[in-house]
Amino acid sequence: MSAPWESTDPILAIETSCDETSAAVVIGRKVLSNVVSSQVELHRKWGGIVPEAAARAHVESILPVIEQALADSGVGLGEISAFAATNRPGLVGALSVGVTAAKALAFARSRPMYGVHHLEGHIVSPFATFSGDNQPIEPIFPHMCLIVSGGHTELVWVEAPRVYKVVGQTIDDAAGEAFDKAARLLGLGYPGGAALAELALNGNPSRYKLPRGKAESDLDVSFSGLKTAVMRLVEAAGQSLERSDAAASLQQAIVDALNYRVAIALDRFPEAKAVTLVGGVAANYCLRAAIGDLCHMNSIPFLPAPTELCTDNAAMIGLAAGISLALRETDGPDIDVFASAPLPSQ
Ligand code: KG4
Ligand code: ZN
Numbered sequence: 268m269s270a271p272w273e274s275t276d277p278i279l280a281i282e283t284s285c286d287e288t289s290a291a292v293v294i295g296r297k298v299l300s301n302v303v304s305s306q307v308e309l310h311r312k313w314g315g316i317v318p319e320a321a322a323r324a325h326v327e328s329i330l331p332v333i334e335q336a337l338a339d340s341g342v343g344l345g346e347i348s349a350f351a352a353t354n355r356p357g358l359v360g361a362l363s364v365g366v367t368a369a370k371a372l373a374f375a376r377s378r379p380m381y382g383v384h385h386l387e388g389h390i391v392s393p394f395a396t397f398s399g400d401n402q403p404i405e406p407i408f409p410h411m412c413l414i415v416s417g418g419h420t421e422l423v424w425v426e427a428p429r430v431y432k433v434v435g436q437t438i439d440d441a442a443g444e445a446f447d448k449a450a451r452l453l454g455l456g457y458p459g460g461a462a463l464a465e466l467a468l469n470g471n472p473s474r475y476k477l478p479r480g481k482a483e484s485d486l487d488v489s490f491s492g493l494k495t496a497v498m499r500l501v502e503a504a505g506q507s508l509e510r511s512d513a514a515a516s517l518q519q520a521i522v523d524a525l526n527y528r529v530a531i532a533l534d535r536f537p538e539a540k541a542v543t544l545v546g547g548v549a550a551n552y553c554l555r556a557a558i559g560d561l562c563h564m565n566s567i568p569f570l571p572a573p574t575e576l577c578t579d580n581a582a583m584i585g586l587a588a589g590i591s592l593a594l595r596e597t598d599g600p601d602i603d604v605f606a607s608a609p610l611p612s613q
Contacts, residue, residue: 271428271593272296272394272406276348278592279336279372280585281329283365284357284385285418286316287578288328292340292347293585296396296403300339301575301582304328307458314457322360329368336581347378351588354382355608362604370600379597381588384611388583389414389545390425391590392572395582404570407541411532413525413558416546416579417443417458420525422486422532423610425543428590431610434535435486435528442521442548445490449497449517453510463514464551470515475500477516480524485531488524493517518553526557533565544571547578 272295282289286309291301306324310316337344352369354362366382373380390412396403412423420442422435440448443460450459455466477496482489497517501508533539542562548554549572562569576583591597 271590272586274589274592276592277340277342277346278349278351278585278588279333279347280383280581280588281333281350281352281365281369282385282388282579282581282584283325283329283361284353285361285579286310286321287580288325288332289579289581290333290336291581291585292336292342293582293589295589296394296586298395298397298582298585299342300336301580302332302336302339303578303580304332311457314451316358318358318360321358322364325361325364329364333368344372344376347376349373349379349381349588349592351381351383351584351591353385353388353584354602355384355605357385357604357606359604359606366602366604370602374600380600380602381591381596382598382602383584383587384608385584386414386419386421386423386610387429387431387587387590389416389572390423390431390543391428391586392545392576392583393543393570395573395576395586397573407568407570409536409538410541410543410570411529411536411539412543412545413529414546415442415525415544415548415554417441417447419546420488422528424536429594429611431612433610434532435484435488438482438487438489440490440494442490442525443546445493445521446548448494452497452501453513460548461550464518464553466511467515467518467553468511470509470511470513472515472519474509474512475516477520479520479527486528486535488528490521490524493520493524518551522551522554522557525554526561529558530561533561539567541568541570544569545577546572550574550577
């Protein structure tokens with residue numbers, strides 16, 4: 268299947284797998300609306316996501332978010348052809364809120380409903396188009412996708428839409444977790460990835476020597492040694508720690524570790540026609556620049572997700588549901604939610 272997104276049918280998609288309540292209306296690859304209500308402020312006081320609080324906050328936000336997504340899109344509920352929701356992987360209580368809402372709407376309107384794998388949403392996010400896009404990115408297959416978020420760090424070989432193979436992953440912390448844990452040690456609060464990146468702007472990335480996260484398999488990555496090294500660095504340096512240099516050195520260590528794996532992956536998969544970069548950490552300027560340079564050296568396009576679709580959102584879930592629509596697949600009303608699940612593969 269080379270062109271799954273030629274449909275003219277509007278899909279209403281919902282994302283509630285973690286700490287963002289989101290709803291979007293998409294037609295094919297075109298995003299008509301994408302409303303995201305973040306719970307970051309709620310979880311900040313606990314320094315991490317509390318699953319029960321997340322589920323409750325989704326219940327409070329879901330209906331207003333859906334109503335806003337419909338209003339922004341200019342598409343009436345009666346015109347929606349199919350409903351979709353992330354049903355795996357994620358926090359089960361949180362996932363249930365979105366899936367229940369989509370099920371209820373699909374049942375009430377007698378329309379199909381799709382359960383979407385969250386990571387498939389991230390994988391297709393670079394191909395979303397918005398009104399006013401002058402040069403929309405055309406989907407290219409096969410390609411190598413690096414998923415980097417608070418919960419995931421995976422290298423995925425994308426043979427075609429819905430034909431995925433995980434070729435590398437973290438063996439411990441996700442890249443976003445590595446950023447967040449280091450940011451906490453530098454006193455930057457939660458979630459600290461973006462704040463750490465900002466602090467690193469004026470820092471010297473070669474000031475402090477930090478490990479590059481080697482793992483057993485050369486396409487896998489490990490960040491636990493880095494966390495320990497940062498802890499030791501903070502303890503040893505005490506008041507004399509140059510925080511912006513520490514932030515820059517740490518960011519460089521994470522970026523080098525990831526970039527190195529993508530370079531190996533491109534050697535191993537010379538037929539790759541592009542590299543995509545997706546997930547919350549894909550917003551990081553240093554990582555974008557490094558992988559952009561690597562693609563340039565390999566003479567292939569670099570396709571990062573648009574910044575507004577790096578963190579969790581329902582637009583990407585709508586695009587992934589579009590693949591099911593093109594394949595004429597439907598999920599039954601008994602669709603369930605799963606804390607973990609492998610990526611789909613045809
Ligand atoms: O994709 P996402 O919203 O949530 C998950 O699905 O996990 O990613 C959130 C993660 C957090 O760990 C956050 O610190 C990190 O992405 N993040 C960044 C940046 N912006 C967000 N990390 C590094 N640099 C950034 N600019
Ligand atoms: Zn995500």
